[in-house]
Amino acid sequence: MGQAPIVDQPADGAPNDLMTGDSYLESLRDGRQVFVDGEFVKDVTTHPAFANAARSIAHLYDALHHPDTKDLMTTVDRYTGYRVHRFFTPAHSPEELLKARDAIEHWARLGYGFMNRTPDYNASFMAGLAVTHDFYEPFGDNARAWYEKYARQGLSISHAIVNPPADRTKSSHEIRDVHLKVVEERVDGIVVEGAKLMATASALANVAFVGQSHLSDPDAGKADDMALAFMAPLNTPGMKVVCRTSYESKATSPFDNPLSSRFDENDAVLVFDKVFIPWESVLIHRDTEKIHQCFPRSGLLSRGFFQGAIRRSVKLQFMAGILDRGTRIYGTDGFRDVQAGLGELLAWRHQTWAVTSAMALDPEYGPGGTVLPRMDYAAGYRALAPLSWERTHRFFEEHLAGALLMTPSSGKDLQNPELRPLLDRYYRGTGATAEERTKLFKLAWDAIGTEFGARHELYDLNSADRPDQVRLDTLNWSRDAGLLDTYGDLVQKAMDDYDLDGWTRGRWAQEN
Structure with missing residues (x-):
């Protein structure tokens, strides 16, 4: 594959036509x-x-x-x-x-x-x-x-x-x-x-x-x-x-x-x-x-999933921060199941970010001397990514529960002089004022409960194609790359270690 002519890079003062x-x-x-x-x-x-x-x-x-x-x-x-x-x-x-x-x-x-x-x-x-x-x-x-x-x-x-x-x-x-x-x-x-x-x-x-x-x-x-x-x-x-x-x-x-x-x-x-x-x-x-x-x-596929994984990692960071703050205000942050849920959400974030490192540091060679994020890592991310958002929803629904709904109808209620004293008394949270509590839980609801939030759930499930097709693509890419043959060779190697008469090689055979 050919490549465009390479232009000498000026040390500084390169022309800049990028939009503001x-x-x-x-x-x-x-x-x-x-x-x-x-x-x-x-x-x-x-x-x-x-x-x-x-x-x-x-x-x-x-x-x-x-x-x-x-x-x-x-x-x-x-x-x-x-x-x-x-x-x-x-x-x-x-x-x-x-x-x-x-x-x-x-x-x-x-x-x-x-x-x-x-x-x-x-x-x-x-x-x-x-x-x-x-x-x-x-x-x-x-x-x-x-x-x-x-x-x-x-x-x-x-x-x-x-x-x-x-x-x-x-x-x-x-x-x-x-x-x-x-x-x-x-x-x-x-x-x-x-x-x-x-x-x-x-x-x-x-x-x-x-x-x-x-x-x-x-x-x-x-x-x-x-x-x-x-x-x-x-x-x-x-x-x-x-x-x-x-x-x-x-x-x-x-x-x-x-x-x-x-x-x-x-x-x-x-x-x-x-x-x-x-x-x-x-x-x-x-x-x-x-x-x-x-x-x-x-290069769209591997580079696209690379960009998507980076964005999702940031999104999971953000959601983990909301869940951590939300459970503290809700007073449930010390519960074992809540801590386990937050721990799993953090694990999804860390794993997603680690995949971006692997895609970059162990790339594939592309045309014209370029490198591309490794496709099998990208395929793995693509197949598992929807599960991270599905689990995120589950954690919010389980561990914040009715707190997501127990908010005033709008910020205008907090600006109503007749309601404000009542809201300050009855809507406060653990270590948080009613305004602070309401502000956080409205942010959480916008992320998962509004039409906007529902669209993100649908997008994250289907943006990379139908879930079954995503898994089939992972299988086909792995097969075409010869990975399944390599994995099968490892199975055959294990089976060649023994037969009906016992061990055939290695220290096991020597000790017989």
């Missing part, structure tokens, strides 16, 4: 067609369904320029000579992977682990274009150009790679009115029609990567017009972002909904109503074989 928080927000005012509650959203940066989430992402971009975090977050890109986010460019050593981990972690901590599709998520795929562009021939130049534009500016890229489940009993070519496909080819590009999901955070992204996660069709050749991958700026004419309900717009106040009021990455469906895509934005066209090879070859 302000320029990021300005980039969203581009005429995109976003719809929520039947309304066309003229400006996502001011609309109550998206404004605070947009500001939360702008906060991430500010960290790329702040004197205290600039060196933590950025490096000089060997391919362009520009300053870039450390994860937006391929890593060439375990040390570079660890530094990328630090950058990912810092962004995750700014959202307390509750923003899943921050701009570094799709760096898992986009950074690979620097060294895998030959794979996309005859569109290799497009891949390289998009890498350079993406990395230099630090663009926010969403992705939509799943077909709508209109009728799972039928093949792709049998539901052409739903699945994305080419409907016209022109000298200057293609026209596409159809829908794609789950385009999480697309309303707040600059560009959507549109591809195929699965394209299985028993009738060879009949779905070739669906074998597509391309880049589409969010203001592409005819592309509509149809959003689910906004949890941010339903949040009543920061006190009552401190997470959902600012970290709601709206999930959406992208609808392409005869949308023109210029050839310069196409990566794969009518190539089913490349579609099947794209994600394994791109």
Whole structure:
């Protein structure tokens, strides 16, 4: 696999085109067609369904320029000579992977682990274009150009790679009115029609990567017009972002909904109503074989799970802190079962962080001299990760129980002069005032009990694919890598130590 030309790295003063928080927000005012509650959203940066989430992402971009975090977050890109986010460019050593981990972690901590599709998520795929562009021939130049534009500016890229489940009993070519496909080819590009999901955070992204996660069709050749991958700026004419309900717009106040009021990455469906895509934005066209090879070859899988594990580790830290404080205020922190639950939650966090270390320090070799987080470790994390959030829910429900519900209806009750003395008396906790107790338990409820919390539970269970498919993928990857053969060889070695007559070798045989 070829690689982009390497540019001499200047010792200092590297050009910096990375967006700031302000320029990021300005980039969203581009005429995109976003719809929520039947309304066309003229400006996502001011609309109550998206404004605070947009500001939360702008906060991430500010960290790329702040004197205290600039060196933590950025490096000089060997391919362009520009300053870039450390994860937006391929890593060439375990040390570079660890530094990328630090950058990912810092962004995750700014959202307390509750923003899943921050701009570094799709760096898992986009950074690979620097060294895998030959794979996309005859569109290799497009891949390289998009890498350079993406990395230099630090663009926010969403992705939509799943077909709508209109009728799972039928093949792709049998539901052409739903699945994305080419409907016209022109000298200057293609026209596409159809829908794609789950385009999480697309309303707040600059560009959507549109591809195929699965394209299985028993009738060879009949779905070739669906074998597509391309880049589409969010203001592409005819592309509509149809959003689910906004949890941010339903949040009543920061006190009552401190997470959902600012970290709601709206999930959406992208609808392409005869949308023109210029050839310069196409990566794969009518190539089913490349579609099947794209994600394994791109680095998306192992790098994506690496980013996800780092974010989840931060999220588990945050939840362990809430559970510890909550049980103290509830007065149950000394109970044996409560301590055991908190201990297991900490174990999930420590194990998750340890996996990120293993993925970075024991990597696999990638194209063009790069390294990738080790895939078998990534597959193991992917299969077990949903259990950590399932157990976290269980601990909160068991060990905080009714305390999660015994809160005033809103912070306004604490501001009511008639109610406040009563709340101060009856709603206080162990070593905590009524206001302190209410504030913590509303934070906990927003994390697990609100619509926002329920969405996170659903996301963490299914974001990496159906749970059974995740386990099957782990089996298939292990088999393809020869790991099962190696494990079987160990079994055979043990069986060769003995037969019907006794021990056959080693000290056991000598002592017979």
